[in-house]
Amino acid sequence: MTYKTIVAVLSAAEDAGKVTDHVLALARSTGGHVIGIHAEAPVVVTLIAPMEYPDPNAVLDLQERAQRQSREVEAAFRSRCERDDISYEWRLFTGAAGYASAGVIESARGADLVIAGQFDPDFDGPAREDIEDLLYESGRPVYLISNAPAGPEPIRKVLLAWNGSRESARAAFDALPFLTAAESVEIFTVDPPDDSTQSHDFCGAELAASLARHGVTVTVASGASHGHSVAEALNRRATEIDASLIVMGAYSHSRLRQRLFGGVTSAMMRSARVPTLMSR
Incomplete structure (x- = not known):
């Protein structure tokens, strides 16, 4: 593909x-x-x-x-x-x-x-x-x-935002050409759930296994927002790992709610520090 x-x-x-x-x-x-x-x-x-x-x-x-x-x-x-x-x-x-x-x-x-x-x-x-x-x-x-002045650069590292939703799954596979061409991909979850049905230690593990079968070099990580927005956490993590692309799902909530109250999608549209691929 x-x-x-x-x-x-x-x-x-x-x-x-x-x-x-x-x-x-x-x-x-x-x-x-x-x-x-x-x-x-x-x-x-x-x-x-x-x-x-x-x-x-x-x-x-x-x-x-x-x-x-x-x-x-x-x-x-x-x-x-x-x-x-x-x-x-x-x-x-x-x-x-x-x-x-x-x-x-x-x-x-x-x-x-x-x-x-x-x-x-x-x-x-x-x-x-x-x-x-x-x-x-x-x-x-x-x-x-992104609004950063840099021109097009090879995509070597990808930050794949994961929350287990339909949208994030769609984004992961829509971005597969970028993921297979990258040197490394990190599946990153902000504030992963930890309850009777799933453990934060395994969040994203099944997706990682699937991507690995496509030849993607992939790791799994998670982080806490510590009171900051998810968008801030994603941008911060992208900077930490020197990612040149963020992949994420869009509109996990209704579009009306998104427009009225904002959300991760809206924030990343304005403030993403590197190119961002979004799927709905």
């Missing part, structure tokens, strides 16, 4: 080059086909008081701004793909639905992997809702590139 069809989510000119560089690094190693997608921002009509008529100049300015960004994103994507002689195609979607549109979701569902930039509130890149829509609706693993 390998990633042969890779969707690159290119939301803004600020992150298009970085996302494309990461996608091409993976495509070169797998011989994969890359699909660049961009959802052009809809025009927001500005009203002027007291008659509340649309300001035509403001509408034209917004249209041109959105179209200019689309052209910049496309140019950054095409130039890199042609430079590397990679099989690729470009898809532009317009409409109010953004990255939740049927065309974008259909493109993602036909891919082995979706790659996007990490949510960053400081520029007009992918919003949290954009990533959530792709993650929740596409049924495909989403690989988030």
Whole structure:
């Protein structure tokens, strides 16, 4: 198994080059086909008081701004793909639905992997809702590139977050191409349960045995949160073992609860220090 069809989510000119560089690094190693997608921002009509008529100049300015960004994103994507002689195609979607549109979701569902930039509130890149829509609706693993300035690097060590849930199991096997190629993988559980049905000493042991049969060099570890969030514990552990990728399940709780109260998924979307692969 390998990633042969890779969707690159290119939301803004600020992150298009970085996302494309990461996608091409993976495509070169797998011989994969890359699909660049961009959802052009809809025009927001500005009203002027007291008659509340649309300001035509403001509408034209917004249209041109959105179209200019689309052209910049496309140019950054095409130039890199042609430079590397990679099989690729470009898809532009317009409409109010953004990255939740049927065309974008259909493109993602036909891919082995979706790659996007990490949510960053400081520029007009992918919003949290954009990533959530792709993650929740596409049924495909989403690989988030961290906001750290480093470029694409070989994935030598992987931190696999494990809590025994369906989502974390899905993520582990969706990430199998990365795991088999890595030098080592650590299955890490934060605050593992210890009760009559399971012992924290064996948490992740069965998954480790299964991955080992695929040739993965895998170890099992656990740690206590000590009052900190699970996201903080995962980031801290990734730093300790010098992991270059975190693999984790998403939305162990309902999506509504996740949006209202936050959670590990939301926190990692914002604060993961290394690339993170999430599956739902």
